[in-house]
Amino acid sequence: MTIPPAEAPVHALWDDLPATEPRAALTLDRDVEVCVVGAGLAGLTVAREAARAGMSVAVLEGRRIGWAASGCNLGSVLPGYGVPVNDLIARVGVAHARELWMLAEAGGDYIRETIAQDAPEIAMVPGALEVSTTDAGERLIRWLQIIGGEFGTEVEGWQIERVREALKTRRYFHALHFPRAFQIDSARYLRALAALAEEAGAQIFEGTPVVSIDAAGIRKRIVTPSANLRAAHIVLAGNVHIGTSAERLATTLMPVWRYGALTEPLGDLLHEAITYRGSVHDDDGIDHFRVVGDRLLWASPETTWENKPERFARAIRRRIATVFPQLAGVAIARTFASPFGQTVHGMPQIGELRQGLWVASGFGRQGLNTSAMAGRLIADGVVNGDDRWRLFSPFELVWAGGRAGRIAGQFADGLTRSRSAAAGALARWRERAAARELLREERRSARIAAAQARTARAAQHFDADRR
Numbered sequence: 001m002t003i004p005p006a007e008a009p010v011h012a013l014w015d016d017l018p019a020t021e022p023r024a025a026l027t028l029d030r031d032v033e034v035c036v037v038g039a040g041l042a043g044l045t046v047a048r049e050a051a052r053a054g055m056s057v058a059v060l061e062g063r064r065i066g067w068a069a070s071g072c073n074l075g076s077v078l079p080g081y082g083v084p085v086n087d088l089i090a091r092v093g094v095a096h097a098r099e100l101w102m103l104a105e106a107g108g109d110y111i112r113e114t115i116a117q118d119a120p121e122i123a124m125v126p127g128a129l130e131v132s133t134t135d136a137g138e139r140l141i142r143w144l145q146i147i148g149g150e151f152g153t154e155v156e157g158w159q160i161e162r163v164r165e166a167l168k169t170r171r172y173f174h175a176l177h178f179p180r181a182f183q184i185d186s187a188r189y190l191r192a193l194a195a196l197a198e199e200a201g202a203q204i205f206e207g208t209p210v211v212s213i214d215a216a217g218i219r220k221r222i223v224t225p226s227a228n229l230r231a232a233h234i235v236l237a238g239n240v241h242i243g244t245s246a247e248r249l250a251t252t253l254m255p256v257w258r259y260g261a262l263t264e265p266l267g268d269l270l271h272e273a274i275t276y277r278g279s280v281h282d283d284d285g286i287d288h289f290r291v292v293g294d295r296l297l298w299a300s301p302e303t304t305w306e307n308k309p310e311r312f313a314r315a316i317r318r319r320i321a322t323v324f325p326q327l328a329g330v331a332i333a334r335t336f337a338s339p340f341g342q343t344v345h346g347m348p349q350i351g352e353l354r355q356g357l358w359v360a361s362g363f364g365r366q367g368l369n370t371s372a373m374a375g376r377l378i379a380d381g382v383v384n385g386d387d388r389w390r391l392f393s394p395f396e397l398v399w400a401g402g403r404a405g406r407i408a409g410q411f412a413d414g415l416t417r418s419r420s421a422a423a424g425a426l427a428r429w430r431e432r433a434a435a436r437e438l439l440r441e442e443r444r445s446a447r448i449a450a451a452q453a454r455t456a457r458a459a460q461h462f463d464a465d466r467r
Helices: 041-052 085-092 094-118 137-150 160-166 186-200 243-250 268-273 309-323 368-384 388-392 402-466
Strands: 030-037 057-060 125-131 156-158 175-183 203-205 212-214 220-223 228-236 254-263 279-282 288-292 295-303 332-342 349-354 357-361
Touching: 030 041, 030 220, 041 057, 041 186, 041 357, 041 368, 057 228, 085 094, 085 137, 094 137, 094 175, 094 186, 094 368, 094 388, 125 160, 137 156, 137 175, 156 160, 186 203, 228 368, 254 309, 295 309, 309 332, 349 368, 349 388, 357 368, 368 388
Parallel strands: 030 057, 030 228, 057 203, 125 279, 228 357
Antiparallel strands: 125 175, 156 175, 212 220, 220 228, 254 295, 254 332, 279 288, 288 295, 349 357
16 A cells, blocks of 8 residues: 655645644554544544543544645535435435434534634634525525425525625526525634644544554454554544545545635725625535635536646636626636545435444535534544434445546536536526516507507697687
8 A cells, every 4th residue: 555645734725824743643552442534624523522521532644634625625614415405305304304404503503612612713704605596586485495494594595686786797596695604714723623632632643544444343453554553433534535444435435626716816806796705606516606805715626536726727717707707817826626525425424334433424515514513423422322323324335436436427517517507598598588578568668658648648639629
């Protein structure tokens, strides 16, 4: 097995953080109660909560904490999951879906409370908009009835006029507004979470890839290049790079790289185009963006094979100009890539695979709240025997199709984008046609009214002449 080198420290996408000293690798054999494989947001949350409960915890990270998706994203903390609510209900029913939804919201509350109590220097920017790229008025009503009525989430329906007042583009129609959603600098939160885990007693070892795992028996064995661990519980909290040490998990995740960019400062031009300060994502899952100061942070293209982020700068500029023509030609300050694992069913994988072997993975397109929720669920399962993780049992490990699955995934993404573009174009054509028809009707009514007025005047003159 090739041992990956330690990566450079994670930086915020829009504001470089000062470098930190790398944590030491594991060099001595240890015996702990909980071993967490992967130091991303989910793994660090498990480590923190288990350590707070008094358990001995070791976190093994092959590179640096949060080097992949956890430390390189737009920082959105949203209610719900990365699948449409109707699909979720169709899979598990309304009552089950409601419980899952409440867990997702509790994950957002965990992040909010953690920042408020232990990391108040991290800013939380409120609000998230899910915008429709077609005229979805009836669908909006159904969503509001389910999310706001059935699930009890604080949500508002925005009509077209209000959406276009906040986002100066004809591309968007209706929207769902989540006022309790918020955005954070995920890299800063990641650092704070690691420090809180260590403060609680967890040990984090960087540059320590796991070579193999023997999960049989009460005390499980974890082999690394320089030392071994024994643990009562192992938590697999890795992404697509978890490798052969957890091959069953790795093959259930389709690797996806989402590319994004941060523009140069845009000044008043940006604020004239976008007056909303929360995050914005469309209902097709294509664009996700938000304003950061006087810059625009935008994530859009995806591939199922890794590529250099700078190659997508021009594509992102074109996409920004497509949605906001007034921002055509913006300069890009930096590009980035966020690798994540996409599950076949679109939901995160959370639970106990066998006694003492746990999984927390598949958080692509889920929002940061789900990683916090998964961390707490698994820690509660380990510490207290809480079995609420069973709510995720319908979303088991499903093979992602290997190389053929990646090809199919790339094709499906292109098809989704094409269909979205066609549906959006048709919706805008219908809107223009309706506006033209309304204008014609108004002109027709005006002509009829004018003719009636002339007839009335003529009749008055005729009556006057007769008198």
